[in-house]
Every structure is written in C-alpha cells, then in structure tokens.
Amino acid sequence: MRFLLAPAFLATLLLSGSPLSAQTPKTLTVALAHEPDRFYQPSTLAGQLVANLVFDPLVGLDDQMNPYPVLAASIPSPDNSLVRLSGDGADRRLIVTMPLRQDVTWSDGESFTADDVVYTWQLMSNPRSGFDTTVEDKLKSVDKLDDATVQFTYLSANEARALDPERYKDQGSEPVVDPLYFFGLYDAPAIYPRHKLRDIIGDDPRHSRQIGAFESSDFARNPIGTGPYVLSSWDAGNALTFTARSVALPQRLGQPALDTIVFRIMPDKNDSLTALTQGQVQLVAQDSLDASDAPVLDTLPGVLARYTPGNAWEHLTFNLDSPVLADANVRQAIAYGLNRDALNEAIMFGKAAVATSQVPAWSWAFDPTAPHVTFDPGQANQLLDKAGWSRPGGGGIRAKNGQRLSFKYWSTPASFRPALMAMVKDQLAQIGVEVNIESVPSSALFDTSPSTPQALVNRDFDIVQFAWVSSYDPGTDAVFNLSSASIPSKANGYQGGNYGGYKNPRNDQLLAQLQNGLDPSFRRIAMHEAQGIWQSDLPVLPLLLRPITTASTPRARRGTSNSGTSPIPESFLACECHPELANDPPLRRSQREA
Known part of the structure; x- marks a missing residue:
C-alpha cells in the first residue's frame, strides 16, 4: 500500500509532558473535508489522520526526522548488537532482534506483546490484505522469542533464489538486506491487536480467506489500539469524536494535552472557514486548503494560516x-x-x-x-x-x-x-x-x-x-x-x-x-x-x-479561552507534510502526484 502521509499535527497530536488535568476538560474541534475511509490500513489522508490517534507503529520519527522507539523498546542497530549476520556463503542471512515495551496496553486493557507483531506480519503477508510488502517480502520469518522480543529473519541468497528466481537472479551469494530494517515492519502503518483480529479472520491470517470481513466488522467502526485516544462516536457524514485514554502512555513522547478531539466533516471549505471565524472549529485541516487559498486566509480576521514545505x-x-x-x-x-x-x-x-x-x-x-x-x-x-x-x-x-x-x-x-x-x-x-x-x-x-x-x-x-x-x-x-x-x-x-x-x-x-x-x-x-x-x-x-496549508484560531493557539479549548502546540500548527514525524507511519514509496 502506498501512503499519503498523515502530517505532524496528528502524528504528535497535542502531547504534553504532563498528564491531563481532571479539572478543566479540553476539547479541540477540527474541520475535515473528507470522511475517513477506515481505521485498518487507511488509504486516504483523513483515514490516516484519525487512525494515528488510535494506533502505534514499532518505530516512529520525531519532528527532527530522528527515529525513536514507540512500541519497540529500542531501535536495532549494529552498534547495540541487535543486528547481525548469521551463516556462511549463500546461506548467510540478516537477523534483526527488536525488544518491545512491556508496559503498553491495548485500549480494551489487554497487554501488547510480540504476538501482535507476528500476527500483523502474517496479516500483511496475505495477498488479499492489500498491503504493499516490498520490504516485508525480503523476510523469511518474523518470530516471537518471548512476550517482549521479536526477531526478523531476512532471506539468504539461496532462499531468495528458490522463492523468486527472477527477482533475485543477480543476488550472488550476498544476503538479502534492506536499509530500513530498523523500522521492523516498514510497510505496516501500525501494529494491530491479535486478540481482537483473530476473532474476525482466525488464527492463520496469512492464509485466511476472511480478510474481507474487516470492512463489515465491529473493529472497522470501533477499533482497539495502543494509541492515546479511543473513538467514542462516529456519526457517519457528520463527525467523529475521540476521547483521551486515562492511562500512562510510555510509548508516546508525552501525555495527551486534550481530553476530546472532534472531527467535523465539512466538504465545503467556505463552511469550514466560516466555522473557524465563528469559533465553532479551532483548526481547518490540510485536506481542505492549499496555497491558492492564501489571499483569503491571510486577510481573514482572527485566523492564523500556516504554510509548511511539504x-x-x-x-x-x-x-x-x-x-x-x-x-x-x-x-x-x-x-x-x-x-x-x-x-x-x-x-x-x-x-x-x-x-x-x-x-x-x-x-x-x-x-x-x-x-x-x-x-x-x-x-x-x-x-x-x-x-x-x-x-x-x-x-x-x-x-x-x-x-x-x-x-x-x-x-x-x-x-x-x-x-x-x-x-x-x-x-x-x-x-x-x-x-x-x-x-x-x-x-x-x-x-x-x-x-x-x-x-x-x-x-x-x-x-x-x-x-x-x-x-x-x-x-x-x-x-x-x-x-x-x-x-x-x-x-x-x-x-x-x-x-x-x-x-x-x-x-x-x-x-x-x-x-x-x-x-x-x-x-x-x-x-x-x-x-x-x-x-x-x-x-x-x-x-x-x-x-501544506492549515488555518487555526489565535485563541486555540494561545489557549486563552475560558471555554475549555486547549492551546495548540507548535507541532500541531505546523501540519508538516514531512514523511515521518512522531508516530506517523512512514510514507512507503516515492509517489507521483498528478
């Protein structure tokens, strides 16, 4: 699958260094031009924006484009002995060991473990799943060593030629490797809950014919994730409401700074901007705006426009x-x-x-x-x-x-x-x-x-x-x-x-x-x-x-409202279209944009 990336303002969504205050509930309302398509493997920008609130990857990148561990406990590298070559000659292979956080829970209270990582890889390997697995096709296996450790084993040259003679005809005796090994599952937008998905597609996701059941399942409209928010309601065609989880989030860079986030579906940008100037929404997302709107945005009273290189x-x-x-x-x-x-x-x-x-x-x-x-x-x-x-x-x-x-x-x-x-x-x-x-x-x-x-x-x-x-x-x-x-x-x-x-x-x-x-x-x-x-x-x-163009209210940015509206951090307002920011899933491949 080729992603249109979710931007930083939802990748780092309103995280602060301190827990949420129980005294002053804080709400942010965001105008989206399009309704999200789905949470599982979303194919649209709107889908990725909301899915990023619910799910986590193994490794993310911060706002300086530096990888940092999310569900992983540390990032594998040759320097920490978590990356090694094993075997001899054409049977030599790359082995990547990834320790996982032991203090992360799914939003239904179940613990996150290596079983979830293995299950996600097996799911991706099913041709019916629709994932682009250019990197994962180089893997021989993904194995659970224990609840808090997973191992990624890449193909040897001999195994690769046996699997796909045409693709690897010039491999020689060198092992199959990929420079993005440290992401774990590079093409996975998130890690999904085994205990939930096995009820939908069974214990063998790699060969299951029930992949299509996702679309009509409860999981599609009521996802279970490890992220900072849970979906509390979805009024089709109108709005989605997310509520912050009242638990510690050790995998995130901080705790949610908002109690509630509401996405209003507003296809007409004029309606969005009117709602912004009237204080009904505090942010208009990038799927509504572009540079051609600058003459209007820059003259609207009470509106702060942001233009960030994409x-x-x-x-x-x-x-x-x-x-x-x-x-x-x-x-x-x-x-x-x-x-x-x-x-x-x-x-x-x-x-x-x-x-x-x-x-x-x-x-x-x-x-x-x-x-x-x-x-x-x-x-x-x-x-x-x-x-x-x-x-x-x-x-x-x-x-x-x-x-x-x-x-x-x-x-x-x-x-x-x-x-x-x-x-x-x-x-x-x-x-x-x-x-x-x-x-x-x-x-x-x-x-x-x-x-x-x-x-x-x-x-x-x-x-x-x-x-x-x-x-x-x-x-x-x-x-x-x-x-x-x-x-x-x-x-x-x-x-x-x-x-x-x-x-x-x-x-x-x-x-x-x-x-x-x-x-x-x-x-x-x-x-x-x-x-x-x-x-x-x-x-x-x-x-x-x-x-990348967004617009917000000064009141939202300064946090001076007495109505419970939270200040919006710089990372939110930036709305960068950088490929990787915070927990944003990496943009998988270079794409054309017509």
Whole structure:
C-alpha cells in the first residue's frame, strides 16, 4: 500500500509532558473535508489522520526526522548488537532482534506483546490484505522469542533464489538486506491487536480467506489500539469524536494535552472557514486548503494560516532520448533561465519553498552544501551560445542548423498547473527557448500501457512536469525514478519512474550500495554524493516544494479561552507534510502526484 502521509499535527497530536488535568476538560474541534475511509490500513489522508490517534507503529520519527522507539523498546542497530549476520556463503542471512515495551496496553486493557507483531506480519503477508510488502517480502520469518522480543529473519541468497528466481537472479551469494530494517515492519502503518483480529479472520491470517470481513466488522467502526485516544462516536457524514485514554502512555513522547478531539466533516471549505471565524472549529485541516487559498486566509480576521514545505516537489523531467536535451548545456541553460522565486510568488503566492535539490531540505539525506542552480539568464544565454544555438538579432527563438530550439511540454490539468506552465513558457522565451504546452489527463500520462500514445512510458514528450511525493528514504525513491533499471520498457513491464531515460553508472552504483547499506553514516555520505551527480547531470529540474496549508484560531493557539479549548502546540500548527514525524507511519514509496 502506498501512503499519503498523515502530517505532524496528528502524528504528535497535542502531547504534553504532563498528564491531563481532571479539572478543566479540553476539547479541540477540527474541520475535515473528507470522511475517513477506515481505521485498518487507511488509504486516504483523513483515514490516516484519525487512525494515528488510535494506533502505534514499532518505530516512529520525531519532528527532527530522528527515529525513536514507540512500541519497540529500542531501535536495532549494529552498534547495540541487535543486528547481525548469521551463516556462511549463500546461506548467510540478516537477523534483526527488536525488544518491545512491556508496559503498553491495548485500549480494551489487554497487554501488547510480540504476538501482535507476528500476527500483523502474517496479516500483511496475505495477498488479499492489500498491503504493499516490498520490504516485508525480503523476510523469511518474523518470530516471537518471548512476550517482549521479536526477531526478523531476512532471506539468504539461496532462499531468495528458490522463492523468486527472477527477482533475485543477480543476488550472488550476498544476503538479502534492506536499509530500513530498523523500522521492523516498514510497510505496516501500525501494529494491530491479535486478540481482537483473530476473532474476525482466525488464527492463520496469512492464509485466511476472511480478510474481507474487516470492512463489515465491529473493529472497522470501533477499533482497539495502543494509541492515546479511543473513538467514542462516529456519526457517519457528520463527525467523529475521540476521547483521551486515562492511562500512562510510555510509548508516546508525552501525555495527551486534550481530553476530546472532534472531527467535523465539512466538504465545503467556505463552511469550514466560516466555522473557524465563528469559533465553532479551532483548526481547518490540510485536506481542505492549499496555497491558492492564501489571499483569503491571510486577510481573514482572527485566523492564523500556516504554510509548511511539504513532500510533493514539482519538477521538470527531461527526455534524454532527445538529442537536444541530451546536451547537459541545454538542460543547465533551462535551469538558469527559470526564475523559481517568481514562479513561487505568482503561482503559490510565495507560500511554497523553492526546491534546490531532488531531496527535500527537511530530509535526513539532504546535502545543504551541494551546488544548485539559481536564476541567471546571462549564464543561460552563454550556455546556449556555447551549445551552438544562435539567436536572431532581434531576439526570438534560437536555432541550430535550421532546427528551432523547441520542445513539447506536457503536464496534467491540475488547478495551478496551467498558470505555472504558462509562466515557465514565458520565462524560457526570454532566453530563446520555445515550449509548446500540452495538457494530458493524468490517467493517460501515468498509464503503464504503451498503447496509450501520451503515456510517459512511451517517452514521446520532451519535457514533462508533475510532482514526486518523497518518502522517508530518498535512496529508495531514487531507485524508482533515477536508476537506469527503472527506465520503463517492455523488458520490465513498463514499470519504474525513470521516464527521462537517465543513465549514469556511478549513480547506479551508489543506489545499489544505498539499498544494501546498513550503516546510516555511510548512507548519508552516499546520498550526498548522489545529489552532487544529479545536480551536475540535471536529469530532472526541481521547481517548488508545495506547501501544506492549515488555518487555526489565535485563541486555540494561545489557549486563552475560558471555554475549555486547549492551546495548540507548535507541532500541531505546523501540519508538516514531512514523511515521518512522531508516530506517523512512514510514507512507503516515492509517489507521483498528478
């Protein structure tokens, strides 16, 4: 399953360092544009927001993107002897031992144990469960050593080839590993209660045919979790109400600062903002708002708008099959010719962040010292002159050997893109580059069938614009969208996101090392080198890191209300769309966003 991540404001939801006060009940009302789809393995943002109140993962990340143990008692690493290699030759395998907290209970009072972790893995392994198990497919087994210890055993090379000869044909004698081993079950949004789910799908979830029973079960509407809140009511189409658990939460960074959280379903943003200004809600969540609302939000009396760099980065992908775009001078000239600050001001009202790298600045892997291109039309013109593209005396479009410097420029008709593309066109015309805009439905653009003429897998574009949605691990993202093995072709079933056909042997070597590296320090160094290569080769040009937009009342932020409304901590108001914050389940893979 590929997640749209839940943001920080519900990942760290209103946790404080002290227990709840019994004297002054505190309530927060949040406006959501969409009703949550479900609590078990939610597929929508709204679903993830509410599920994060109820469930916990094994390992989360704090607001500085640092892993910290949640249901795990400590994070496995080679340094603490919880990660080791066992066996010899092609029978060698990676073994990860994870101690678990012994003081955590489910909301029905049952104790959390290793049985719950094993059961969750078995559930994920059922093909009918719908989980994306790219990481978990590398596991031979997940075993309970005792109630407070679980062991993750990865496949040896021999076992991997026997299981999937095609996937592991080039494995050699090296053991199968994954750099995200320390999450335990990386693709699990949460750990689920064995004692509850076995009543629904039985004791063998890996082979159960009763997976569909979840949707109609009591668990779907009345979930049992280890998180700080329990669902106390769900009025379909109207509201969901959560009540804080009156127990210690050792797995969380603090105790809930709110007694009650109410989510009102308000599809019309105008209704949400009216309710906000009237004090009926204290926060409007990000699924209602975007940067285009800034002119209104910034002038509403009594409203504080927040714009935080998200993880969707708008970019241009260059088709390197084009002899013209295969010239790095031309790609670099296009980069120098674009004023991304002006794009931000005009299209995003200055609320986005200019993306200086293919890795967002909030990522652990971001290299702030890597060189990046800034707006410099003089340098752009020099590069094009050097490449032999001459310009008529009176300006106009450049040409070389009778060929105009002209490109097909594709994107989807998302609300902000027509204006953004028009501005890109005008800016590039200033340096003598012509782009011809064509709007393509996202269903066609991202179709993996070569029978669709405008599908990216056919590589018939020159320049295409869309957004990649970054995950926690940019190395894994880059394997999908910048590795030569991920160039869509008939040989690989037109899978992969390297639509521009980028090839660089050193880049491929680094990405392979990143996928097999277990040392975080080494992986950071490798990611920094990779960013330098990408900035030099420029197979894709980052434009803007789109903002996550929320709005709240000053009264809620200051906590000065005498009506029981709680102050909202900074972590709540930030509403970051960072892939990992606090207990938020990691964004599993890099995604396209139409």
